[in-house]
Amino acid sequence: MDVDVVCLGESMVAFLPTRPGRLADVPSFERGIGGAESNVACALAGAGHAVKWVSRVGADGFGDHLVAAVGAYGVDTSGVRRDPGRPTGVYFRTADDRAAGSHEVAYYRAGSAASAMSVANVPWGSVWSGRVLHLSGITAALSSECLDLMRALLARRPGRPLVSFDVNHRAGLWRSGTDPRVSLELARGADVVFVGEDEAEEAWGVRGAWAVREALPGVGVVVVKRGAEGVTVFEGPTPPLPESLRRSPVDCGPWMAGRAVPRAPRLPGARGTARATHHGPQPNVTTVPAPRVDVVAPVGAGDAFAAGFLDATLRGLGTRERARFGHLFAAAVLTVPGDHAAPPPRAHANRLAALDDEAWGRLRLGPGWTGTEQEVRTS
Template identity: 35%
Template sequence: MSTPRLTDVVTIGESMLSLQPMNEGPIAHAPLFNRSIAGAESNIAIGLTRLGYRVRWISRLGQDPFGDVIAATIAGEGVDVSMLQRDSKYPTALYFKEFKGYGDPNVFYYRSGSAMSQLSPEHVCDEWFEGAKHLHVTGITPALGPQTTDAIRTAMQRARALGLTVSFDPNLRRKLWGEEVARKTLLSLVPLCDLFLPGIEEAEFLLGHQSHEEYGKTFLSMGPSTVFLKLGEHGALGFSGDLTVRAQPYDVKRIVDTVGAGDAFATGILSEWLKSGSFDDEGSMTNALARGNLMGALATQFKGDWEGLPRKDELERLLSGKGEITR
């Protein structure tokens, strides 16, 4: 492996080759597909890189053409892939997305037995975190294989021991594991993060029905210093100590694709977190929520999980209310 570069964020997770029909309708009737890549952690890696941050993406891919496409795409966005591992025994995962013209897209995973599903605690090493400030992980990786939960737990513990802050998005994927195992596992990881980023449906899944304020208070009591609760079309809430900040959503006239909106929200939040490593005043939380909500809204305007993520100058212009110069 090459010597790691100084970096702002390390993120660990699986990326898949993504295939979606060129036209709306059932996959069974689709003769042509658009090819891209998909993965919550690589979405965030690309998003933060476009905003000017240095990101190291840790993953495992098959030694196959699908892995070649993913590695080249992510590296082409400027993300550090020097710690990427290629496996000749296990394949790269696949992901199909089906649009029917209403509601959220249907998603079909082919991740069982993938290279990333073989991730184990033995793979985690201090070199992953060298020169880094922050680690971001999601609840997807623990669902992939027999040892992936222990690997992510080890990574979170090791990162904190080395002085990094840690963010955790539960990113619940019911298609990947049973509900009781998912609930127990995700709750066990909350105390290991500084920044927790659940959606309202995930909060209810983890804790049962409570008020928004009770969710924030309960999650804070588990260990994180800050919690951001995503409310979808109703905006978001931030909780830190005794502070609660509410942000209204950005109004969008049409929604093209909701997949990736949560990752875009997290990208916006992290872009503000990286300035100081904490949210201990209303101003910083308000700025973070504005960035998160705007990026989440932008993500719904494109087919694709990451393609529409903005560059730094684009985001700043939109936040300031200035229009884009196109001619």
């Protein structure tokens, strides 16, 4: 069977609270699964794509559960290896938004089976078997072996699949003495990069969408997530690499340091090319606002957005439609209680993605919107 997308990365058993409150006060939890790359795999499989997940889990009951749960979404798990000497990772979280000050996550993943993924033990036949290879910066933060693996996967080489990279910056994961700006080095090896403006400023010291684009020369598609403003997608010619970045791919020098980064120019509200701060060919710039969403649970949206964008990319759709499918997949997750949701039916999503800008701007999506078009409001 031909494989559309291979997703490589750690998945964990997630313990989700049965009610809001501090971890110290929550009396019970329900078992689920969590992992950026496996979330993308499950969503793409739900959209009808042939998807393979590559990872390592422990030879334990939690590993059994993970493989069965991801496989139940239609994902090929033949690329998952069992580690008899290391456990499957688990984590507990509160019900609050990650952005809220009261949100808590307790990870028990140190020394996990997935943290032992390396150049020497991944099944390379599975890794290179798809049209797209999807990765995230989380893997690089798990161990030095995982970082070496990510460097190998993101090295540009003839014949590799299209490589998608979601920065997914998690400050608490980076080991003491490891500079999180290493994810910038990794991102430069990808063909498609997903990164939030807030992530880029926190991890790389880069402020603004245009500065993010300038920091990623050679990347064909850069998707900058801008919160409530939606996303800005840069495609095409890349700007010249600043001198300080030429010196070192990781130690980015003063150009990347806070106030020294040039402010981004004002980007158009819909489609157009931004005024650049340099000479030469300009990238195409498309800004697509997010629809209004009646949020039930604010988790999993970033992974779902990546899945929607890749779904539309595999189908050869245009930039605006790719971004809109990302928003629609994200809205499907945001309007259910858990971290996973079935993608909207293809015909339903196609109709919404084809709306004119005015109708898209009036769109409001609430619980149940993926099941019937009557649940979709445009007011």
